[in-house]
Structures are given as C-alpha cells and as structure tokens.
Amino acid sequence: xxxxxxxxxxxxxxxxxxxxxxxxxxxxxxxxxxxxxxxxxxxxxxxxxxxxxxxxxxxxxxxxxxxxxxxxxxxxxxxxxxxxxxxxxxxxxxxxxxxxxxxxxxxxxxxxxxxxxxxxxxxxxxxxxxxxxxxxxxxxxxxxxxxxxxxxxxxxxxxxxxxxxxxxxxxxxxxxxxxxxxxxxxxxxxxxxxxxxxxxxxxxxxxxxxxxxxxxxxxxxxxxxxxxxxxxxxxxxxxxxxxxxxxxxxxxxxxxxxxxxxxx
Amino acid sequence: xxxxxxxxxxxxxxxxxxxxxxxxxxxxxxxxxxxxxxxxxxxxxxxxxxxxxxxxxxxxxxxxxxxxxxxxxxxxxxxxxxxxxxxxxxxxxxxxxxxxxxxxxxxxxxxxxxxxxxxxxxxxxxxxxxxxxxxxxxxxxxxxxxxxxxxxxxxxxxxxxxxxxxxxxxxxxxxxxxxxxxxxxxxxxxxxxxxxxxxxxxxxxxxxxxxxxxxxxxxxxxxxxxxxxxxxxxxxxxxxxxxxxxxxxxxxxxxxxxxxxxxxxxxxxxxxxxxxxxxxxxxxxxxxxxxxxxxxxxxxxxxxxxxxxxxxxx
Numbered sequence: 001x002x003x004x005x006x007x008x009x010x011x012x013x014x015x016x017x018x019x020x021x022x023x024x025x026x027x028x029x030x031x032x033x034x035x036x037x038x039x040x041x042x043x044x045x046x047x048x049x050x051x052x053x054x055x056x057x058x059x060x061x062x063x064x065x066x067x068x069x070x071x072x073x074x075x076x077x078x079x080x081x082x083x084x085x086x087x088x089x090x091x092x093x094x095x096x097x098x099x100x101x102x103x104x105x106x107x108x109x110x111x112x113x114x115x116x117x118x119x120x121x122x123x124x125x126x127x128x129x130x131x132x133x134x135x136x137x138x139x140x141x142x143x144x145x146x147x148x149x150x151x152x153x154x155x156x157x158x159x160x161x162x163x164x165x166x167x168x169x170x171x172x173x174x175x176x177x178x179x180x181x182x183x184x185x186x187x188x189x190x191x192x193x194x195x196x197x198x199x200x201x202x203x204x205x206x207x208x209x210x211x212x213x214x215x216x217x218x219x220x221x222x223x224x225x226x227x228x229x230x231x232x233x234x235x236x237x238x239x240x241x242x243x244x245x246x247x248x249x250x251x252x253x254x255x256x257x258x259x260x261x262x263x264x
Numbered sequence: 265x266x267x268x269x270x271x272x273x274x275x276x277x278x279x280x281x282x283x284x285x286x287x288x289x290x291x292x293x294x295x296x297x298x299x300x301x302x303x304x305x306x307x308x309x310x311x312x313x314x315x316x317x318x319x320x321x322x323x324x325x326x327x328x329x330x331x332x333x334x335x336x337x338x339x340x341x342x343x344x345x346x347x348x349x350x351x352x353x354x355x356x357x358x359x360x361x362x363x364x365x366x367x368x369x370x371x372x373x374x375x376x377x378x379x380x381x382x383x384x385x386x387x388x389x390x391x392x393x394x395x396x397x398x399x400x401x402x403x404x405x406x407x408x409x410x411x412x413x414x415x416x417x418x419x420x421x422x423x424x425x426x427x428x429x430x431x432x433x434x435x436x437x438x439x440x441x442x443x444x445x446x447x448x449x450x451x452x453x454x455x456x457x458x459x460x461x462x463x464x465x466x467x468x469x470x471x472x473x474x475x476x477x478x479x480x481x482x483x484x485x486x487x488x489x490x491x492x493x494x495x496x497x498x499x500x501x502x503x504x505x506x507x508x509x510x511x512x513x514x515x516x517x518x519x520x521x522x523x524x525x526x527x528x529x530x531x532x533x534x535x536x537x538x539x540x541x542x543x544x545x546x547x548x549x550x551x552x553x554x555x556x557x558x559x560x561x562x563x564x565x566x567x568x569x570x571x572x573x574x575x576x577x578x
Contacts, residue, residue, distance in 0.1 A: 058464065080460075080463035080464055080466075081466045081468040081469075084463070084464060084466030085466050089464070089465070090464050092460065092461065092464075098453065098454050098457035098461065098462075099458075100453070100456075101454075101457065109450060109465050109467075110465050112447055112451055112465060113465070113466040115447045172461075172465060173464075173465075176465060
C-alpha cells in the first residue's frame with residue numbers, strides 16, 4: 001500500500017517549529033509537511049516529541065517559534081476549536097471520550113460545529129431544528145455502520161472495552177468530516193485482531209473519503225503496512241523523512257531505535 | 265426522672281403528635297418542601313458551574329446576594345419589576361464575561377483547589393462591591409407575590425411558598441430542556457466530561473464557561489428574589505448558600521436532579537425535626553439538622569444520592 005497515485009500538494013506545512021516547556025525542549029526546529037490524501041506516520045522513541053507535534057498542529061500547544069500553514073493560511077498560534085472549525089480532527093493517546101454519554105451521543109458531538117439552528121428551535125425540538133438533527137443523525141448512523149459498532153450505539157462509552165472506545169473516538173473525529181485527521185497511537189494497547197480492524201478502518205477512511213491522515217504509531221509492522229510516508233523524530237528533532245522503505249534503511253533511525261549512545 | 269422525660273420527648277411524644285394530628289404533619293412537610301425548593305435553587309447554581317468547569321464556586325451565595333441587591337436597588341430607583349429583572353440578568357451575564365476573562369482564563373489548567381481559592385476571593389470582592397454600590401441596609405423586597413395563607417382540605421399552605429415552588433419548577437424544567445435537547449446543552453455536557461476532547465471537536469471552552477456562569481447568575485437572581493421577598497435583601501442572604509452545601513452533599517455535586525431532591529429532603533427534614541423534636545432539645549434544630557444529615561451521608565454515601573461514584577484508577 002505505498003501510495004503516490006493520488007497524493008497531492010501539501011495541505012499542511014510546519015516550518016521550523018520550536019517548543020519548550022520551561023527548560024525542556026520538546027521540539028527543536030522541526031519542519032515537515034503533510035500532503036493531501038496521504039497517510040503520514042510520525043514515529044520515534046518515547047519522548048521524541050510526537051504527541052507534542054500533534055498538539056502543536058491542532059492548537060493545544062503554542063510553539064515559541066515557527067509557523068504552521070494549513071490550506072494556505074500561515075499562523076503561529078491557533079486555538080483548538082479554531083483548528084477544528086478549519087477541518088482538523090484528532091484522537092488521543094489515552095482515549096478522551098465523554099464517558100457519561102452513549103456511543104451515539106459521543107459521535108454526535110462531532111457534528112456540533114455543523115449545527116446551524118438556533119438553540120431555541122432545538123429546545124422546542126421542532127421545525128427546522130428537528131430536520132437538522134435528523135440529518136445529522138443519518139450521517140452519524142453511516143459512520144456507526146462504517147465502523148461496525150451498531151451493537152453499542154446506546155451504551156455509555158465508559159463501560160466499553162478499550163479497543164471499542166478507540167473506535168468510538170475515531171467515529172467522533174470522522175463525524176467532523178475533517179480534511180486532516182490526526183491519530184495519536186490509534187492501535188496502542190490492542191490485540192492483533194483489533195489492530196487489523198483499525199488498520200483497515202484507517203485505510204478505508206483514506207480511500208473512500210480522501211481524508212489526509214497523520215498518525216503516531218509504535219507498531220512498526222502497522223506503520224510499514226499502511227503509511228505512504230514516514231517522519232522520524234528523536235529528541236525533538238526530525239532525523240528522517242521518506243517512504244517506509246527509505247526510513248527502514250536509514251542509519252540514524254536504526255541508531256535511535258537500537259539505542260546507540262547519544263550525547264545527553 | 266428527668267432523663268426519662270427526655271427520652272419520652274425524643275421517642276414518644278413526636279410520634280404521638282404526628283399520629284393524632286396528621287393534617288398538621290402534612291402541613292409541616294409541605295411547608296418544608298416549599299422552603300426546600302429554594303435551597304435546591306441555590307444548590308443548582310453550584311452544580312451547573314461544577315459540572316461544566318470543575319470549579320466549586322464558593323461565590324455562588326454572594327452571586328445570589330449581589331443579584332438580589334442589584335434587583336432591589338433598581339426597584340428602589342423606580343425601575344419597573346420586569347425591566348429590573350432584565351437589567352439584573354444582563355448585569356449577571358456581564359459578570360460572567362468578567363469572571364471568565366479575569367479569573368478563569370488566567371487560571372486555566374490549574375489545580376481545582378486554586379480555582380476554588382479564586383472563587384473565595386471573588387466572593388469577598390462581590391460582597392464588598394455590592395455594599396459600596398447599594399449600601400449595607402436591609403432592603404424590603406415586594407414584587408407582588410401574594411402571601412395569603414390558603415387552606416386545602418384542612419391543610420394550611422402559604423401562597424407565597426406555592427408561587428415560589430411554581431417559579432422554581434418552571435425554571436428547572438426550562439434548564440432541563442436546554443441541557444438535554446439543544447446543541448449547547450450537548451456541548452456543555454461534553455465540556456463537563458473532558459475539556460481536551462471537547463476542544464478537539466471544536467467546542468470553544470470560553471463560550472461555554474460564559475454560558476454556564478451566566479445561567480448560574482440568572483438562577484442566582486431568581487433565588488435571590490425569592491429569598492429576598494421572604495427575608496428581606498440583606499447581607500446574611502449569602503449565608504443561605506451555606507445551606508446549599510449539605511444539599512449538595514446529599515444530592516451529589518454533579519447531579520441536577522440530586523440538587524433538587526437534596527433540597528427537598530433538607531427542607532422538609534429540618535422543618536419536621538424542628539417542629540416535632542424541637543421541644544425535646546430546646547429548639548434550633550433547624551440550624552444544624554442539614555449539616556448533621558450531611559455528615560451521615562459523608563460517612564455512608566460520600567458520592568451523594570445521585571452523584572457519580574468516584575473511582576480513582578492508579
């Protein structure tokens with residue numbers, strides 16, 4: 001599944017981003033680009049700055065230096081809800097769902113930005129607001145079908161096993177109809193079968209909706225299988241960027257993973 | 265002998281009184297329930313803010329007082345009741361904006377205890393500001409709610425309490441619809457569950473905070489008007505909020521129905537205790553009953569009647 005066929009221009013460009021917390025340098029002058037319709041994997045040892053990178057892209061962290069250009073608009077800082085409004089959706093490393101709500105309600109929250117009707121109409125549950133609510137419900141049901149989670153539609157997500165929670169979280173992100181989907185370790189803590197399911201969903205999303213995907217993953221087998229391109233971070237720096245094959249052969253990457261001595 | 269009398273007053277006389285005069289018991293319970301509704305209203309303000317921002321808002325009682333002071337101050341300047349209500353509601357919304365900007369935003373992602381301390385400061389600030397703006401006198405408040413006693417089949421009910429309960433009922437129903445049926449409500453429940461996740465689906469935290477604090481302010485205004493019509497608008501009104509604390513412990517900090525049921529239990533419980541057991545203990549049970557009940561709950565059911573059971577995973 002190495003791509004190239006329909007991969008387009010970069011939709012997101014990160015230019016020499018630096019991010020520190022107090023004295024700790026999480027990212028040091030990292031530049032990377034995410035091209036339209038590709039599946040990009042960001043890999044690296046623990047503490048390499050992978051999650052920090054995602055947090056910068058979707059506005060949770062504001063880098064001290066550098067710019068981010070998304071769909072042609074450059075910016076240094078952006079709030080998470082603004083990133084969401086511009087079409088960036090994400091999932092989290094340690095599942096961040098609304099635990100008290102059902103699967104259906106969780107995925108419905110992904111539609112909040114698309115709802116236009118006045119809340120007074122919604123309160124009456126009548127007229128245009130009802131039509132709108134039903135349209136969104138139809139959309140959400142399609143996602144539920146797609147992710148094969150019909151059986152747990154009405155279950156509060158706090159009661160679901162971990163693998164299914166991850167799937168619901170993906171569903172919520174998909175409900176936002178994002179142009180760029182950020183997945184933070186979508187397969188962490190899953191068994192082989194669940195990983196295969198999740199890989200299939202990621203590829204299907206990419207294929208069917210053309211969604212651009214950037215994901216962080218530790219399972220190298222999965223990374224090599226599903227990504228079109230791989231970026232490697234180590235100690236907050238980018239040490240490699242290329243096709244899975246290139247990266248696998250890269251000496252720096254092998255050093256980083258096998259733990260050749262670094263100057264601390 | 266004296267001890268036996270005491271035991272009798274504690275374990276026999278109250279039940280004999282109840283048995284002999286059930287209408288009177290009913291009257292006391294209803295009177296208590298209607299007071300309880302007003303406790304619920306104050307507790308509701310706490311719950312709304314706690315659910316959405318995880319802040320235990322110590323200033324809720326002062327917000328009730330501040331709203332009532334502003335309302336009564338406007339009335340005394342000859343503003344008609346409906347206009348005074350709308351103006352005060354606007355003041356409370358403005359207050360929500362100011363609190364979000366000056367208190368919540370700089371303290372975002374801080375420990376809950378720090379936000380709690382900030383609300384203590386806020387409460388003193390509002391207290392002082394209210395006194396500077398409207399003076400420290402007791403203001404009588406009469407917005408024309410009738411106060412005649414009514415008799416239903418031998419049971420005496422205060423008309424004012426009945427009106428107050430009706431107003432609270434309407435308010436609670438409106439809030440329930442708002443939170444369950446609208447997308448703002450859904451966004452609010454999302455924020456209550458997980459801040460980060462809520463932001464990632466595009467919910468602006470700032471707006472949600474302003475909305476909850478505004479709603480809490482308006483709930484506080486209604487509570488302030490009702491309490492103020494009953495007791496006069498005075499600084500001890502913010503102490504009524506203290507009664508909301510046992511109500512919260514009973515109902516659970518995160519539950520809107522809990523706040524309502526908790527208020528009803530505390531209201532009716534303390535009235536019944538006062539009337540029937542007061543003679544045995546020399547009265548004043550009303551003042552401590554709620555807290556004693558809260559202590560019992562803390563021992564045996566710390567999450568309250570409807571609260572979420574807190575399970576810490578380590």
